[in-house]
Amino acid sequence: MEVGVPLSRSISTIHNTTVAISMHFPLSIRGLGVVCSTCTAMVNQNKVSAQSNKTSNAGSKEGSLKISTSRSRTGSFNPARKSQKLNLEVSPHRAVSAVRLMRIELGGAFADLLNEQGKGSGDNEMGYVERTLGFRTRDLDDRDLRLVTEIVGGTIRWRRYLDHMILSLCHDENTFRRMEPLLLQILRIGFYEIDKLEMPPYAVVDENVKLAKVALRPGAGNMVNAVLRKLVLLKESNSLPSPKVEGDLRQQARALATIHSHPVWMVRRWMNYFGLEETIKLMTWNNSDPIFSLRANTGKGFTRAELVMELERLKVPYELSQHLGDFVRMSIGLQVVIQAGLLKKGFCSVQDESAGLVVSVVDPKPGENIIDCCAAPGGKTLFMASRLKGQGSIRAIDVNKGRLRILEETAKLHGVNDVVTTINADLRAFAEPDCLKFDKVLLDAPCSGLGVLSKRADLRWNRRLEDLEQLKNLQDELLNAASILVKPGGVLIYSTCSIDPMENEDRVAAFLLKHQDFCVDPADRFVPSNFVTQDGFYSSNPVKHSLDGAFAARLLRRG
Numbered sequence: 055m056e057v058g059v060p061l062s063r064s065i066s067t068i069h070n071t072t073v074a075i076s077m078h079f080p081l082s083i084r085g086l087g088v089v090c091s092t093c094t095a096m097v098n099q100n101k102v103s104a105q106s107n108k109t110s111n112a113g114s115k116e117g118s119l120k121i122s123t124s125r126s127r128t129g130s131f132n133p134a135r136k137s138q139k140l141n142l143e144v145s146p147h148r149a150v151s152a153v154r155l156m157r158i159e160l161g162g163a164f165a166d167l168l169n170e171q172g173k174g175s176g177d178n179e180m181g182y183v184e185r186t187l188g189f190r191t192r193d194l195d196d197r198d199l200r201l202v203t204e205i206v207g208g209t210i211r212w213r214r215y216l217d218h219m220i221l222s223l224c225h226d227e228n229t230f231r232r233m234e235p236l237l238l239q240i241l242r243i244g245f246y247e248i249d250k251l252e253m254p255p256y257a258v259v260d261e262n263v264k265l266a267k268v269a270l271r272p273g274a275g276n277m278v279n280a281v282l283r284k285l286v287l288l289k290e291s292n293s294l295p296s297p298k299v300e301g302d303l304r305q306q307a308r309a310l311a312t313i314h315s316h317p318v319w320m321v322r323r324w325m326n327y328f329g330l331e332e333t334i335k336l337m338t339w340n341n342s343d344p345i346f347s348l349r350a351n352t353g354k355g356f357t358r359a360e361l362v363m364e365l366e367r368l369k370v371p372y373e374l375s376q377h378l379g380d381f382v383r384m385s386i387g388l389q390v391v392i393q394a395g396l397l398k399k400g401f402c403s404v405q406d407e408s409a410g411l412v413v414s415v416v417d418p419k420p421g422e423n424i425i426d427c428c429a430a431p432g433g434k435t436l437f438m439a440s441r442l443k444g445q446g447s448i449r450a451i452d453v454n455k456g457r458l459r460i461l462e463e464t465a466k467l468h469g470v471n472d473v474v475t476t477i478n479a480d481l482r483a484f485a486e487p488d489c490l491k492f493d494k495v496l497l498d499a500p501c502s503g504l505g506v507l508s509k510r511a512d513l514r515w516n517r518r519l520e521d522l523e524q525l526k527n528l529q530d531e532l533l534n535a536a537s538i539l540v541k542p543g544g545v546l547i548y549s550t551c552s553i554d555p556m557e558n559e560d561r562v563a564a565f566l567l568k569h570q571d572f573c574v575d576p577a578d579r580f581v582p583s584n585f586v587t588q589d590g591f592y593s594s595n596p597v598k599h600s601l602d603g604a605f606a607a608r609l610l611r612r613g
């Protein structure tokens with residue numbers, strides 16, 4: 055039955071012929087049919103998004119912003135050094151990674167790097183290097199680009215763990231706390247390369263020392279040399295400092311949060327909900343290389359068999375989805391697919407199977423009138439549209455105009471714009487008692503995104519416990535508004551890409567308490583039974599299903 059090469063989930067793929075995978079597709083390859091399987095909440099996301107747009111649209115402005123930020127904390131950047139100096143000694147991928155990490159941490163940029171232009175984006179990154187460090191290196195080749203993606207993603211994921219190690223190898227806490235940002239990033243990169251990527255340690259030490267000397271000063275190079283050499287010795291003698299998982303739950307959570315590099319509040323929450331073993335498995339999943347899925351765009355007449363032929367031609371390993379007829383899974387090779395233009399031509403989209411299964415729960419049928427209440431950038435809208443086969447309609451509402459524009463462009467690209475109409479509005483204002491009613495109403499609500507942390511390296515550090523409380527209120531308000539749009543006998547589907555019960559089961563329970571004209575329609579007729587909870591909800595879980603986490607409830611309005 056299976057045609058492809060089996061997938062494996064190794065921590066590192068740099069030794070394979072892998073291609074780099076950007077961590078934030080919707081932004082890095084917008085308008086190319088890359089759709090957001092992740093759905094992150096308005097609360098923080100818009101802020102970061104706005105910053106990110108600012109940084110990518112106004113590179114020079116951002117460069118000077120960051121230099122001044124760094125200077126104020128370190129006093130070590132000298133704008134006078136911003137000449138066109140070419141340095142061929144420093145390894146390009148380390149210089150780019152260090153600057154990229156600084157941009158993400160200080161400038162709020164996203165953790166994306168590569169887009170469909172591949173090398174073009176590398177040039178862009180070299181511009182940042184020059185503005186920040188005062189020199190260029192040689193141009194990035196494909197291997198460098200892969201390494202940058204690997205190093206940036208890994209260093210972000212493992213930040214808490216790496217900082218624990220660096221702190222324990224510094225003379226004292228003050229040395230660590232007062233460390234200038236660039237020096238810290240260089241050390242993190244070195245630690246990650248030696249400890250997690252297991253690259254040849256002395257080469258890593260030499261290269262990072264060189265970077266610190268050239269980008270900062272000789273003394274910084276000496277510091278990097280001393281600390282990294284200590285690390286190498288400890289690693290060789292198998293005596294790396296690791297916190298012990300002991301004491302009460304709080305202490306255990308702190309130790310686990312360091313070992314598996316997650317925020318303490320998340321670990322505590324998951325230990326309460328899922329228990330120790332599952333929490334560790336979940337964190338291990340979040341720290342491993344993400345698996346991506348492609349959906350063949352049958353709306354444009356491109357079948358999965360044709361997609362498979364293309365992947366074989368491109369020598370990209372894949373597996374057929376076990377759950378969805380239009381999907382294939384792949385752990386490496388996405389950049390090859392992008393560069394071959396398959397997304398640009400609208401032949402396929404990047405969409406996680408967990409998001410595809412939400413559409414199975416909606417079960418769109420030709421002739422139906424559907425409204426997608428939080429639709430942008432359109433992953434589910436477009437998949438639903440392809441199921442309508444040109445008959446019926448989908449209204450796609452979103453409060454975010456920019457994201458909605460991406461949806462419009464992609465709908466045209468996918469050849470489904472005849473059934474999709476966009477509406478830029480706040481759902482809460484749009485849904486009025488006497489407005490049009492629909493057969494199916496999908497509310498893919500803004501959420502924490504806690505189900506998609508393997509694909510979103512920096513999300514775990516941007517989320518706060520308080521966000522969940524704010525989101526809960528927004529989700530209740532949106533559910534209430536969405537319910538107004540359901541015709542008698544119609545269905546309301548509430549979904550998230552979260553694994554947190556407070557955003558999922560609890561929201562549905564709160565809704566049903568207030569809306570006695572709705573009842574649960576069990577999801578087992580629409581998705582495989584191992585995805586269906588006792589309460590009849592669809593729930594995908596990274597640990598159980600090796601997919602992103604997602605949730606959907608079908609709520610039937612009595613006729």
Ligand SMILES: C[S@@+](CC[C@H](N)C(=O)[O-])C[C@H]1O[C@@H](n2cnc3c(N)ncnc32)[C@H](O)[C@@H]1O
Nearest residue numbers: 093428429430431432433434453454480481498
């Ligand atoms: C989870 S994402 C949607 C992802 C989308 N369904 C997909 O599959 O690509 C949530 C969306 O809700 C939108 N949103 C947030 N608050 C909203 C509101 N009050 N009214 C309408 N849309 C809203 C956000 O702009 C965001 O695009």
